[in-house]
Amino acid sequence: MQTLNVDLGERSYPIHIGQNLLDQPLLGPFIKGRQVMVVSNETVAPLYLDRLRAQLGGFQVDTVILPDGEAYKDLDHVNRIFDALLSKRHNRTTTLVALGGGVVGDMTGFAAACYQRGVAFIQVPTTLLSQVDSSVGGKTGVNHVLGKNMIGAFHQPQLVLADTAVLSTLPERELSAGLAEVIKYGLIHDADFLIWLEQNMPALRQRDPEALACAIYRSCEIKAEMVALDERESGVRALLNLGHTFGHAIETDQGYGQWLHGEAVGAGTMMAADLSARLGWLDQADLDRVRRVLEAAGLPILPPDSMSADRFLELMAVDKKVIDGSLRLVLLKQLGQAVVTADFPMAQLQSTLTAGPRLGQG
């Protein structure tokens, strides 16, 4: 087991990464009270809930099983968590445990942020995407019909437990979706890690445990560093959103759950790279590398045919990075270095949005 620390003063917490951590007594020390509410979904609960419960002897353990999917990441389903907490009389010292992917983690974290104005929670992410990204950093929340992740809170967990063994049951598409976020860390912050990913993508897709552990560790390390610098995303943390403004627009347009978040981020990353090239920051060889690594990860590199430039602009106008009306995007100064900028000609953005199958081809 490897352990990373997210350094946030009194809100600091460890991330444990390793094989079969679910079967080890790692949760107990992070539970203050006597009550635990495990939140999971219909897919994950049958696989792992009993194993998790076996480590929670001596506590009052209740469970909420939500339907599986981004389509259910809304206030109504968070309210089901509140229903369970109140009907089982959980008090302020309760601890919520999120057992599932990013959707379960985001909803459970938000419920923990709001229940009795804030209780403790633990993340037990069961997808690659949630292990490398969404379980770390304290962003929690739900979608609104008019925008993704528009309702939420910053609320840090007590502990993140990333058991790499659970990735063996992950569907192929979900693995690829997680790799989109892993590739992101290379693109925004670490050119050497990008090279490592280019070389190890086949091993990662074959779920080589050592390669996965390595990718998860480095991803969490980069994320922890950025979160420690900027917990509430007033600066550098925004770089973690490479591809996300385009990606969120795709997700919203297609309806939550049609495209996986990581798939939308994949296409969105290609769009961000394309615009970066139009600004003269990347050359064709860079674009080709971005496209190849996304393709090697099994990710889509083009947005849906049906989405017009106007539709993108309409949906991107509600992005959280919009400040006083000007759209800010995360773009690449070079491979391994990102910036947040509103300083690009609208005509270049239009070109990216209307590139169609020529996206990323200069």
Add this chain to the structure above:
Amino acid sequence: MQTLNVDLGERSYPIHIGQNLLDQPLLGPFIKGRQVMVVSNETVAPLYLDRLRAQLGGFQVDTVILPDGEAYKDLDHVNRIFDALLSKRHNRTTTLVALGGGVVGDMTGFAAACYQRGVAFIQVPTTLLSQVDSSVGGKTGVNHVLGKNMIGAFHQPQLVLADTAVLSTLPERELSAGLAEVIKYGLIHDADFLIWLEQNMPALRQRDPEALACAIYRSCEIKAEMVALDERESGVRALLNLGHTFGHAIETDQGYGQWLHGEAVGAGTMMAADLSARLGWLDQADLDRVRRVLEAAGLPILPPDSMSADRFLELMAVDKKVIDGSLRLVLLKQLGQAVVTADFPMAQLQSTLTAGPRLGQG
């Protein structure tokens, strides 16, 4: 105009108290961006919305008008605020303004806490209760069918603007409800203020502007002091809940909006005093003073006949002050000094809950 400061480091903010503050340019300096969303209700908006808007020239000003009453303080109605923010494309630099009583303030503050994971808000309380209590201190939230204020966040406003002139249109019952919280400050923290209240209750009920300003200022001063000591209610701040555990049970049992919050706190305060006397901390003369000052304020001093002791215990078991199963109550060591304690015989609590019309009569 008098100004108090709530001292919370980088989250510090002023409370302005005075006549006709709505017509003065006091909001502008506290609005960072260019967008403002005013949230009000169907009763208050026709009276004061235009005057508030007149002070917001130069900003994009949108409004949400909610139905009036505690019965609507729920997630569904907070979602209406999100609907308005998203459909009008408010971004992270927006400022929400709560124009109304405690319900509007709690919901607006909670919406501000959650919209895009936290935006700014300003409280413009228009009831006595919200001016002396709920607008100060950053407690925000909504009710759940199984418990009052069970969903929420700590989120401090940028400014509280308490215009005492608006109290002239306040219904009699609402004025009395606000006085319950004013009396509370005397009982928990300031025996001299309690004496002042006993002497000035007729002037307060006649809405003498000077008496009201004095009561509001001293109430906010005590609250600001306790909030500064304990922002997230891990200690002394809990004393502000005198009468509230009993009161919340009454509100939940009767259905939100049947008893006003302050009315339930009135009866709850009498119950807390009764139990304090059973523990030997107050004598009959003290109990008589508590009853008389509550009656002079026009408040109920008995809980509903229909509520059994079992019903109280059932509802109080979900109170936020319950820790690991033991019920903690705010009680009075003497008039002017409160404690939070779980150390009372259940038999004495039962006696208070079954006292009926003999409550507070030794």
